Amino acid sequence: xxxxxxxxxxxxxxxxxxxxxxxxxxxxxxxxxxxxxxxxxxxxxxxxxxxxxxxxxxxxxxxxxxxxxxxxxxxxxxxxxxxxxxxxxxxxxxxxxxxxxxxxxxxxxxxxxxx
Amino acid sequence: xxxxxxxxxxxxxxxxxxxxxxxxxxxxxxxxxxxxxxxxxxxxxxxxxxxxxxxxxxxxxxxxxxxxxxxxxxxxxxxxxxxxxxxxxxxxxxxxxxxxxxxxxxxxxxxxxxx
Amino acid sequence: xxxxxxxxxxxxxxxxxxxxxxxxxxxxxxxxxxxxxxxxxxxxxxxxxxxxxxxxxxxxxxxxxxxxxxxxxxxxxxxxxxxxxxxxxxxxxxxxxxxxxxxxxxxxxxxxxxx
Amino acid sequence: xxxxxxxxxxxxxxxxxxxxxxxxxxxxxxxxxxxxxxxxxxxxxxxxxxxxxxxxxxxxxxxxxxxxxxxxxxxxxxxxxxxxxxxxxxxxxxxxxxxxxxxxxxxxxxxxxxx
Numbered sequence: 428x429x430x431x432x433x434x435x436x437x438x439x440x441x442x443x444x445x446x447x448x449x450x451x452x453x454x455x456x457x458x459x460x461x462x463x464x465x466x467x468x469x470x471x472x473x474x475x476x477x478x479x480x481x482x483x484x485x486x487x488x489x490x491x492x493x494x495x496x497x498x499x500x501x502x503x504x505x506x507x508x509x510x511x512x513x514x515x516x517x518x519x520x521x522x523x524x525x526x527x528x529x530x531x532x533x534x535x536x537x538x539x540x541x542x
Numbered sequence: 543x544x545x546x547x548x549x550x551x552x553x554x555x556x557x558x559x560x561x562x563x564x565x566x567x568x569x570x571x572x573x574x575x576x577x578x579x580x581x582x583x584x585x586x587x588x589x590x591x592x593x594x595x596x597x598x599x600x601x602x603x604x605x606x607x608x609x610x611x612x613x614x615x616x617x618x619x620x621x622x623x624x625x626x627x628x629x630x631x632x633x634x635x636x637x638x639x640x641x642x643x644x645x646x647x648x649x650x651x652x653x654x655x656x657x
Numbered sequence: 658x659x660x661x662x663x664x665x666x667x668x669x670x671x672x673x674x675x676x677x678x679x680x681x682x683x684x685x686x687x688x689x690x691x692x693x694x695x696x697x698x699x700x701x702x703x704x705x706x707x708x709x710x711x712x713x714x715x716x717x718x719x720x721x722x723x724x725x726x727x728x729x730x731x732x733x734x735x736x737x738x739x740x741x742x743x744x745x746x747x748x749x750x751x752x753x754x755x756x757x758x759x760x761x762x763x764x765x766x767x768x769x770x771x772x
Numbered sequence: 773x774x775x776x777x778x779x780x781x782x783x784x785x786x787x788x789x790x791x792x793x794x795x796x797x798x799x800x801x802x803x804x805x806x807x808x809x810x811x812x813x814x815x816x817x818x819x820x821x822x823x824x825x826x827x828x829x830x831x832x833x834x835x836x837x838x839x840x841x842x843x844x845x846x847x848x849x850x851x852x853x854x855x856x857x858x859x860x861x862x863x864x865x866x867x868x869x870x871x872x873x874x875x876x877x878x879x880x881x882x883x884x885x886x887x
Contacts, residue, residue, distance in 0.1 A: 431783060431867075431884045438780040439869065439884040442787020450796040451685055453569035453618060456677075461701035468698030471691035475731035497648035501705035503568060506618050522776075524784065533612035539776045539784045546668060546752075546769045553665040554754065554769040557672020562801070565681040570796055576816035583813030586806035590846035616820035637661075639669065654661045654669040683848060684798035727878035733798060733851050763842035 433518030438539055440478045441524030444513040445537045448473055448484070449526060453509070458501035462486050465504070473513060480521070481514040490528075506535035548633030553654055555593045556639030559628040560652045563588055563599070564641060568624070573616035577601045580619070588628060595636070596629040605643075621650035663748030668769055670708045671754030674743040675767045678703055678714070679756060683739070688731035692716045695734070703743060710751070711744040720758075736765035778863030783884055785823045786869030789858040790882045793818055793829070794871060798854070803846035807831050810849070818858060825866070826859040835873075851880035 431439070448469055457465055466484045473482045487508050494502035502508075511526045522541045529536040546554070563584055572580055581599045588597045602623050609617035617623075626641045637656045644651040661669070678699055687695055696714045703712045717738050724732035732738075741756045752771045759766040776784070793814055802810055814829045832853050839847035847853075856871045867886045874881040 429886055431886060435780055435783040435867075435886070436884060438776060438784040439787040439882075442784040442789075443791035443882055444787075446788035446791025446793075447686075447795045448791075450569050450792045450794075451682075454565050454621075455681055456702045456705040458705045461698070461705055464694070464698045464701045468691070468694045471694045472686045475686040475688045475691055475729075477729050498644075499647075499649055499705075499707050503621050503650075505620065506569075522780075529613075532614075534614055535618075537784075537788055539781060541774055541776060541780075544771055546771060550665055550668040550752075550771070551769060553661065554668040554672040554767075557669040557674075558676035558767055559672075561673035561676025561678075562680045563676075565677045565679075566800055567796075571792075571817045571820040573820045576813070576820055579809070579813045579816045583806070583809045586809045587801045590801040590803045590806055590844075592844050614820075614822050637665075652669075652673055654666060656659055656661060656665075680799050684795050684851075728874075729877075729879055733880075735850065736799075736848050759843075762844075764844055765848075 433520040434522070434541065437515050437517040437520040437522045440517055441513055441515045441522050441539060442537070444473050444476055444479060444515070445511065445524045445526050448511055449509065449535065453504055453506060455504040456501055457486060457491065457504045458495060459488065459491065462491065478515050478517045479513060480516045483512045485510040509535065548635040549656065552630050552632040552635040552637045555632055556628055556630045556637050556654060557652070559588050559591055559594060559630070560626065560639045560641050563626055564624065564650065568619055568621060570619040571616055572601060572606065572619045573610060574603065574606065577606065593630050593632045594628060595631045598627045600625040624650065663750040664752070664771065667745050667747040667750040667752045670747055671743055671745045671752050671769060672767070674703050674706055674709060674745070675741065675754045675756050678741055679739065679765065683734055683736060685734040686731055687716060687721065687734045688725060689718065689721065692721065708745050708747045709743060710746045713742045715740040739765070778865040779867070779886065782860050782862040782865040782867045785862055786858055786860045786867050786884060787882070789818050789821055789824060789860070790856065790869045790871050793856055794854065794880065798849055798851060800849040801846055802831060802836065802849045803840060804833065804836065807836065823860050823862045824858060825861045828857045830855040854880070
């Protein structure tokens, strides 16, 4: 067993943030009217967490509109709607974790990049 | 302002349990292999709550199978998949709250019945 | 079995909203800096739901401050922190569901009132 | 920008799983009676996710007992109660992510180890 490098910890921390935001907020009632406040609350919630430099969150209007075509005019936040990027800085390493729905894989894919 | 009747409190408590179970568990990773354990955990979690006499939970295999046809072979628990009934007893009143996805309304509908 | 009255459905709907907001948002990373945005997002999320006339949400600063005295300066939203009121109108009936932590019962108590 | 190494992706995936399980299940009603079913459901939920080799989940009975000393005899799953380990294998690399409440830091700490 050896200590993880700063880059490995950076990647780990990026993963934590994406797993957290997905599972905390999926299911939230959302509409065009409330979308901006939810994006902002998710962004600020994640900004609280350790080693976070920057967060971007986007709820896709096209998917939201389709999902809201029901009797009550809103939807539950779904994996298809949610996009996010989290930038982490740890011990000199910087990385970015991204969440976006992958249409071919039919899956909310999380990916890692180093700068 | 007047005190609610036992029947009104019974209805209120039934609503709490359905709102709780929906928003606690939507988003959980689920597959045919893990479905039974999740149903059981939801059932037992709700049984802890006040005035609950009985709980039934069902994750629909047909919807789960369709949703799991992706690269990784599982899905996030979605509103279309989850069915539940909660029986509440309060002050001599008994009621049942039900959750089931309504295809026409395109909505996870919660309804109330008294016995 | 008989149909529920408008007052009973009103109570049921109030319960749904309180159960939903508690279980959707408990666990969210929160600090003094992000508190207002989370309160607003919860409020607007619940406003989407059927029969909701008004919502008030408050995250208690005193509890949040104590819980944030840790290495990273923020907390997970806990049952002790969260207060909310939801006003429901259904079929001519109006009611209010309230959530507040009850110190004696050591429990996040939800209560129902009719106007 | 360069491609992450297998070890970095392994760390990222471990982080995702810990962030996910914490934020999905915090808030769940839990008691001594339901504890085992919730541990099992969390374990099996996480086993669905990509690259997971093994999962251990423990809800601490000592913390649960203290938190359940209230009017209704159960508690909401809290950060102080939840311990988990997730083993990930990716591209030949193997790592372990751990979650345990750190009493000194007053924080549910997530840590990374390579084997």
